[in-house]
Amino acid sequence: MNVLEDAHRTTAPDHARHPTAAIGHRLRQPLSAAAWPAAVAAAALLLPLFTSPYWIQVLTAAAVFSVAALGLSVLYGRVGLISLGQIAMLAVGGWTAERLGQTGALPFWLVLLATGVVTGLIGIVIGLPALRLSGLYLALITLMLAAAVTIVLTNTNFPNGGPGFLGYDPVKSGTVPLARPAVAAGDTAYFRYTVVVCVLMFLLAIAHTRGRPGRAWAAIRQSEHAAVAAGINVTLYKLWAFALACFMTGVAGALLAASAGGLTVYQFPPQESITLLAALLMAGMYHFAGAVVAGLMLKAMPALLDTWGVSGNVLLIVFGVGLVQTLVTSPEGIAGQMSRDLARLGARVGMRRTTS
Amino acid sequence: MIEIRELTVRFGGVTPIQAMDLTLPGGACGLIGPNGAGKTTFFNVLSGFVTPATGRVLAFGDDLLALPGHRRARWGLRRTFQTEQAIEQLSVYDNVAMVHEHTGGHRRDRHRDVLTALDFVGLSVSPTAPVGALGAGERRLVELARAVVGRPRVVLLDEPAAGLPDEETGRIGAVIRRIPAELDAMTVLVDHDMSLVSACCDVTAVLDFGRIVAAGPTQEVLRDEHVVRAYLGTEEVA
Ligand SMILES: Nc1ncnc2c1ncn2[C@@H]1O[C@H](COP(=O)(O)OP(=O)(O)OP(=O)(O)O)[C@@H](O)[C@H]1O
């Protein structure tokens, strides 16, 4: 992990060209960070007009996983805290949402919010060891916590309308998805609902990184001593980052709980978090558009390979090679490359406009 | 005024600061000494990065060591680092604004205070420029602006001109001299550049192997034969 970190750090002086570099002054941003989610949302809302029901389910999952990637992007890309527990947090969010939904007392949006609050609080607890650990140790701890979640969920299962705190009825077995909101009962409508909520999560992350927490995180990421000397409460802002990441991931997990067929523990293998990290490094850790690309890589690419009749395991090899290639040639990842190319294009178009 | 009493720091078998007793009267004070003398370690004690084995530090009567590290910035303690630490990912403006917002500066004063600080250090680049794109001298000035924005009371400068060409060192020296005079903040300057120290500091203390070996008016201290021997070897005082 240190190698990755170093590769990331030493090649990163390209920050010069990062669109987020001038946060306080909102000038000179080639493509405003908020334009990304807006464009993605527009595309996603139009997409169902052209695709099959199968792809709608795939893209719903991709949207959910892009939020999990977003959480990691905040933690690692912005604060420098690595977490390999994002997929497990997705599972915890799914469990919590199904259990809350089973009571039948809360409207869907409130289930989402309450789930986020629960996972956000769990995030703070997970963040506590992160105050003392970093790098490889933090990666190990979070991976072990993820494995523990898998073990627990294997035994408790996801709620299926049974009695008690666990809400699981072994006789009935089977899975029961979270009831969807009335406005989004069909798959297409639910896909759109999911996209809207995911865009809200992206906007939440953007609001954070452009504001006071984002500045504090940037300082902590570079040097904790510099942050302390600037008066930043490092403990508070690290825990805040964990709370935010886990809030967003929990909400995404809740969305997944209502997507299709209910949840099983096999959907959340702990090692998937490593794949998520690889995908995000490739897609662009520092750009939020990278999280969208990572979500697509994780969920849409296997589906694509599937339709072509290629084994999904090929993807692991592709990710491995792609990761090395990215770290060597373009540490900003696909999204960084894209935003730079677009900025260049925008500048060229703008120039033409002013000269003509 | 900073009063240091019986300050000792231990790292395992190393004792970089030994029973240090020193009163820094105010204004601009120099702290010099050979490599490894404990100067940075002393700053790290004041910043809260290093917990001393024994000792007390009173800054304007307040027990500095009793405050958590990040609270000391709000109290008015500021510093720069030997390896400059302007935050690369942020703009020049955000670098300075960040200190302002975490040290109790009011939001409505922020814009004015930040621009005043940038002006004070004489940084001429655009405030929206990303720090990652600046040269070494400009980044040092950004760090200096971070140290003087708002209401600093004590400014610690750890080799603020290290590695810069003479001309830029001169400019930084001019800024340092104005900190006590115009901002009413006392300044402690650590540097190996004797001409910078004698140009900026009224009084100077000499640290050698973690002990204060001389302290007093800068010109006298630099002539002191202990100092010449301990610190400057056989070379002439520059
Ligand atoms: N965290 C640490 N752990 C162990 N030893 C340390 C630590 N920090 C500093 N030291 C040791 O303490 C001594 C004093 O170091 P310090 O950095 O304070 O010197 P300095 O006076 O700033 O030197 P220079 O002029 O080279 O910057 C050195 O021997 C150094 O190796």
Ligand SMILES: [Mg+2]
């Ligand atoms: Mg030093």
